[in-house]
Amino acid sequence: MLDFGDKGALWNRPAGRSFDFGWQVFRTGESSIAAFILRRVALSLVTLVLLSLMVFFGGQVLPGNVGRAILGPFAEESAVQALNHSLGLDRPYLVQYWDWISNFVQGDMGTSYVFRSPVAPFVLDALVNSLKLAAVAFIIVVPIGILGGVVAALNVNRPLDRIISLSGLTATVLPEFVTGIVLILIFGIWLKWLPIAAAWPEGAGFWVQLYHLILPSMPLFLVLFGYIARMARAGMIEALESDYTRTAVLKGLPWHTVIRRHVLRNALTPTITVIATQAGYLIGGLVVVETLFRYQGIGSLIFTAARGKDFPVLEAGILIIGIVFATATLIADITYSLLNPRIRLGAER
């Protein structure tokens, strides 16, 4: 064995993943950014196919007989078998999968075992609700989180930085059901400022909906704030210590111009990427909050479906979340490549 013993890394230039990506694009002289996007889209599709396979087969081997579960313990065995047959559950798994996925792609997500009606409207309504909740949380947390990180970085190691970093960290590690209950107690029950149930009255307008969503979005805010602030702070500190910032300061530019023109963009590029990825996580992570606030979102829908062995709903719900997640990640990567000329122009060559 050749002993580089401790892996002398002369040939391996230190490079982050994103940089690698760009370099590859640059090196192979890929003709345009379109090729880059195309490749990423293809990758996302592969991910989704794998996910659908896992969801489907995982769902089928979940313990329990669907016909029995629907008809109850006292039904005739022949009736159970007849129901299973009519639902197509006695066919080979691969046939069932193909049937399911090809219908899914065409917008037919199957029929709910429990409600005996098409799955699609349920899932899509729930998705829209979840997206509303996530959007409210996002619109609040992104600017505040970035601002917190930037302010912390500009006051690095001073009390203000310590306060922001520490409170962000604390909020992140507290589970949503703890912060949720505390928030309900304070704002919903003692102060009575905000409604404790997220569901708004039928036909409510935009502002009423927003009013109902503020409290449920708070636990999400608390989870994400520390994360975003920490990313933004790290990016800012790195940019502030960089040589190009020194160049800008020594040009004699006013401090606010240095920050605005030279520091912010470089500092926040990685943060923005991470935020976009978090959007996917957020949709998938709503179960607790939606249950706690009795909100008809996709999280609570999946939870209910799992308990009722309502596989078509469960599978469709998880796959939808997968699609949202994959799209968010895709957007994150594209945003990053657009913000970073190293990648963008390399690709144009």
Next chain:
Amino acid sequence: MTDALVLDHLDVAYHARGRDRAVLRDVSFRIGEGEAYGLVGESGCGKSTAALAAVRYLPRNGSVTGGRIAIAGEDVTTLGRDALRRLRARTVSMVYQDPGKALNPTLRVGRQIAEIFELAGASAGDARARASGMLKRVRISDPARVMQRYAHELSGGMQQRVAIAMALAKDPALLILDEPTTGLDATVEAEVLDLIAELRREFRTSILFISHNLAVVAKMCDRVGVLYAGMLVEEGPTQALFRDPRHPYTVALLRCLPRAGEHKGQNRLDTIPGSLPLPGAIITGCPFAERCALADDCCRRELPALIDLAGRFSRCHYHTRAGELPRQTPAEVRSLAHRTAPEPVLRIDNLNKTFRSRDHNLRAVADLSLTIEVGETLGLVGESGSGKTTFAKLLLGLLPPDAGGSISFDARTLPPLLDERTDEEVKAMQIVFQNPDSALNRAHSIRHVIGRALKQLAGLSGEALKARLRDLIRSVKLSERHLSAKPRQLSGGLKQRVAIARAFAGEPRLVVCDEPTSALDVSVQAAILNLLADLQAEKQVSYVFISHDLGVVRYLADKIAVLYLGRIMELGSSGRVFSGPHHPYTEALLSAVPKLDGASRARIKLEGEIPSASNPPSGCVFHTRCPRKLGPICETQEPPLAEAEPGHALRCHIPLANLAKLQGISMHQHSETVVLPTRHGRP
């Protein structure tokens, strides 16, 4: 007339682990109007701190603890925020190492220059026009195109031109250059230095020039100050200071550099024992006393004042005797019986490496053939992108070569890839990297690092391993107390010794040294070069020595291969290649190296940038930049690497005798071997 920069009894300290640690102590010097002042010294002596203090950009934990700094008459230390900003906007500029990082990666170059003019009150359109004009002044021929670029799309030399354009845009009274050419290729460095010298005359700017490279400072500066442990130990006019240094530290520094013609076969380089005092160390006597062979009790007790010697200064009690400083390393070479081997240790025939990708092929190494004898050093010279590192990787089996070529080791054909080589073959060829920091695992002790190499390469264990470990440590001049240390506790030089010990663990026949001293200070470099030379004399090991420093290569190499775009342009004994006649490319490389005597010789300028290896020029690959191009034949026909005289081959259409005439070299210098060159193009 006010001085451009005055440092008046300046003290700077960094606050670390609970107390202030002095990094600059009582430093005073002045730079007159239009003067270029060089600040030299090894890393950690406080050069950059002085520059950063002058523009008040010390790190957060650094502060001026005493003294005064004035730029063009304004006291920098007491300026308010806005006044400081105005000073930076109008009076002082700074250019530093690594221009790629100094430019903002997300803003176009034009924008970054234009904002300086906007700051001075120009309209957006006017600022752009003036930015373009500024790029012209730094000899960028196509400013409009460069303005549209991002920094990473420009070569290192272009980036530094842009940085210089930005610095000069405000027409500053003082320009601070902190290692402006470190990390650039030799020919690019020479261009940037020439540019700075020209612009200095045009703008009549005063310059503070900081460099670890004494020859660069000698070329660029009127006066020089030598810093040691944060103190100015000597100052004087450049010529006088380098010709007749009056401080033992300056004397010792100059002796560490291999002088032209010095060779490992004749003598060893002098070294400076010990190491620099740590920042914040309490220094009672002369800071250099610990390492100085002239020092006596008086030196250890009493800090010498900066003594005025009619126009120059020395901080030494015995400045008149500085030149008599005894050598610290004996010059003589322990000569061991040279065993002659009939077969070369390494024979490479027609080695090629092409990196293929979808739409183009990059030929990194082309038709490379050479031999290395037992106990011989092959120096590999060439600018970045010339294929030096690819060649090393091919040798070590880290990359598969193209089919057709062969590498034979001890007359046996070597499998191309590492995995296919036997343990014996792997053991016989080892490498020492440029950066020992990344080559050593920081989690392991030195004992572990070397012990593991002994176990793996030499197959030793138990007592035998311990005994061999002690021998090995002694042979690289480390002591046993270093064994339990972790890499981070050792200095760069000591770490490189560990890396060398590791490479020698399996008694290799050939060691590839990839820029092993380029990250080290000159005093440490001298010690490592001596060590490599001693190990070679003792063990008859062969080296492939890759370096951009021609002085170092000249000292250590027996044979030189000059690479350009993956091809050997010149191959011959070290003496022949350096004395000439040279290949035009070698000639340009040699003329790019600044000399310590500061004498400016006619430099052979190369036009344009190094072409891309994926699209090399037709004919002779060097013809696009060759100052001695013959004519169309150079563009159409690639000359073969042909032996022009015994042991000296060139890849050039010009006959050797004509090259000699062009280069003003008399051929009868080595008339005993001159064979009239006969040269044919490829059939």
